[in-house]
Amino acid sequence: MAEDIQHTLTENMASVEGKLDAVSDAGVSLKFAMEQNNVVMIPDLKCRDIDIYSLVQKTFSTYTSLLDETYNVGGFSGFYLYYPYRQLLLVSDATFFPNVLSNTMDCYQAEVGKWGIATPYQNIICNPTLGKYFNDYDLVRNYEIRDEEGNELYLTACVDERYINRLLSANFQIQPTWLAILDPYGNIVSTKEQQDFKKVKDPYTDIINYITSKEDEQIGELKIDGRNYILNWNYSAANNWYYVSVTDAGKILSENGFPDEIKVFAFVFLTAVAFGAAWTVNAMIEKRNERMLSVLHDIEKQVSENKVPDVLQKPEQGRQADEYMEVSDEFYRMTERVCNIARAALKQKDKVTMTTIQMLQTELDPHMLYNSLESAYSIAKINKQEEIAQLVMALSKFFRIAVSGGKRIVTFREAFELSKQYIIVQNVRVNNKITFVYDIDPEVEELAVPKFLLQPLVENAVIHGFRNKSDKWKIEITALKEKDCVQITVKDDGIGMSEMELEKLNEKICDNTFENSMGNKGYALRNLNYQIQLQYGERSELTIRSTYGEGTTAVIRLENISEVEKGVV
Numbered sequence: 001m002a003e004d005i006q007h008t009l010t011e012n013m014a015s016v017e018g019k020l021d022a023v024s025d026a027g028v029s030l031k032f033a034m035e036q037n038n039v040v041m042i043p044d045l046k047c048r049d050i051d052i053y054s055l056v057q058k059t060f061s062t063y064t065s066l067l068d069e070t071y072n073v074g075g076f077s078g079f080y081l082y083y084p085y086r087q088l089l090l091v092s093d094a095t096f097f098p099n100v101l102s103n104t105m106d107c108y109q110a111e112v113g114k115w116g117i118a119t120p121y122q123n124i125i126c127n128p129t130l131g132k133y134f135n136d137y138d139l140v141r142n143y144e145i146r147d148e149e150g151n152e153l154y155l156t157a158c159v160d161e162r163y164i165n166r167l168l169s170a171n172f173q174i175q176p177t178w179l180a181i182l183d184p185y186g187n188i189v190s191t192k193e194q195q196d197f198k199k200v201k202d203p204y205t206d207i208i209n210y211i212t213s214k215e216d217e218q219i220g221e222l223k224i225d226g227r228n229y230i231l232n233w234n235y236s237a238a239n240n241w242y243y244v245s246v247t248d249a250g251k252i253l254s255e256n257g258f259p260d261e262i263k264v265f266a267f268v269f270l271t272a273v274a275f276g277a278a279w280t281v282n283a284m285i286e287k288r289n290e291r292m293l294s295v296l297h298d299i300e301k302q303v304s305e306n307k308v309p310d311v312l313q314k315p316e317q318g319r320q321a322d323e324y325m326e327v328s329d330e331f332y333r334m335t336e337r338v339c340n341i342a343r344a345a346l347k348q349k350d351k352v353t354m355t356t357i358q359m360l361q362t363e364l365d366p367h368m369l370y371n372s373l374e375s376a377y378s379i380a381k382i383n384k385q386e387e388i389a390q391l392v393m394a395l396s397k398f399f400r401i402a403v404s405g406g407k408r409i410v411t412f413r414e415a416f417e418l419s420k421q422y423i424i425v426q427n428v429r430v431n432n433k434i435t436f437v438y439d440i441d442p443e444v445e446e447l448a449v450p451k452f453l454l455q456p457l458v459e460n461a462v463i464h465g466f467r468n469k470s471d472k473w474k475i476e477i478t479a480l481k482e483k484d485c486v487q488i489t490v491k492d493d494g495i496g497m498s499e500m501e502l503e504k505l506n507e508k509i510c511d512n513t514f515e516n517s518m519g520n521k522g523y524a525l526r527n528l529n530y531q532i533q534l535q536y537g538e539r540s541e542l543t544i545r546s547t548y549g550e551g552t553t554a555v556i557r558l559e560n561i562s563e564v565e566k567g568v569v
Contacts, residue, residue, distance in 0.1 A: 005230070013236065016167050020141075023067060027155065029063065030157075031145060033059050034056070034081070039051075039056060043147050043148070052090070053090050053096040075162070077158035077159060081155055082154045084154070086098075089105070105124060106118050107158075114239070115141050116140055116141075118139075118158075119137065142154050168243070176246055181244070182241065182244055183241060207222065207244060229246050232245040411445065412448075415450070415452070416438070416445075416454060419454035437475075437476045440479045444481050453532075454477065456524040465551065474493045476489075477489070477491075496546045496551050496552050509525050512526070525542060536560060539560070540559045542555070543557075
């Protein structure tokens, strides 16, 4: 379980660093844009504060929109531009504040070009009396600009600390006792407990001292206040931070118990011992007892080597009592079942390995892709090519979710957004012939689903459903939660299909053998149905309904929602 915590912590660290990198890149681009702005670079004390704000706000808005819509930084708080010589503070998408001294804002204590922690401007300027009692903080990064006379100006990018902590806290099977981002001195950058900002650094100083003493390690055990805790950590060289998870060792043991493999072999071994204790009173059956133990050892050895015996050799029948024969036969039936389970597990492992290889072979370089799309978007906006800008923006959002750091499972909201951006791209291609409507139950938005849950269905509608249809097209997506079930439909008003075609397609979708399936029609839908049943159980499924000349409806039914969220299924 400590390894699972480490894996989740590593993924969450990558998510946090990715969002901060996006804001940093936008900040660098905004700094460059500000340096081209005459209002910023040519100091004119006669120019009114409101005029400066009005002229700078357009540039602010462009990069704020870029972070909100393209990079999807949900916790982005905005930009500040501070003129020390004018004592003027400009706040993006808000207003400006005159007579602001530099020592008033603690964000300017952060080192230029490094992320630091600071109090939002609202708590200092707008509500100074009560603001000091609020536990609200931003992560800030300062950029220095010098105007033509050498005056220093400071551009500051701000991200809500609570948003960073939500990214850090996501997807843990066991919630850590403490979870924080620390600097090398034990100071808190972000923490699960907001009141920790007001506390003394201990026990974080002890934790940092322990971590720095363990070179090239990421998991350890530390006693704090008489209790044993499991520590997991990752170091960020880019920001000189430690991402730290501290979990009560007793909680891990009670939640985790023993691995499934140990449980299986312990069950088989104890059963054999019980049989042996009864059979030792009868010397006539000792030989059979030894054979049964030998079978157990063979199973254990071969499973540990990722092998399973094809056939179990039973000893010849003797003259033992009927009761013993029944027990003996049940033992061999049980070991046969163990072999079958192990054989199925190895087969499944091979499938997962092959899938992983295929995914690695199709990986994209996301950084290059995003930079290229961002450049194309900026050029289109500058040249007022709104349709091209819309297309590039949709592609950027599509690939950002489609790549998403290799994640297979995302929220329904992200899976829906992926299909929505695909429709926007296709609509540009077909001259806005597609009418897109949707009705999404808010309770479904945060449900964990396969990333490509909806996009293949939408793509089938565009490519096959509207073939040879010259008038307007319509695609409708609905998602509704009913008790412990979610039903999702993707409906089009295309040409539909015949009963024979529909029957063959549904048969292919239900065939999970995956033999000779690459390249065949219906493979994407079969793969989707397999992922649905793998995550939500065999009662969940994808089915297609269609009437020729009227259209097609794809229905996804997800069962046992509450059990899946608990990790039971």
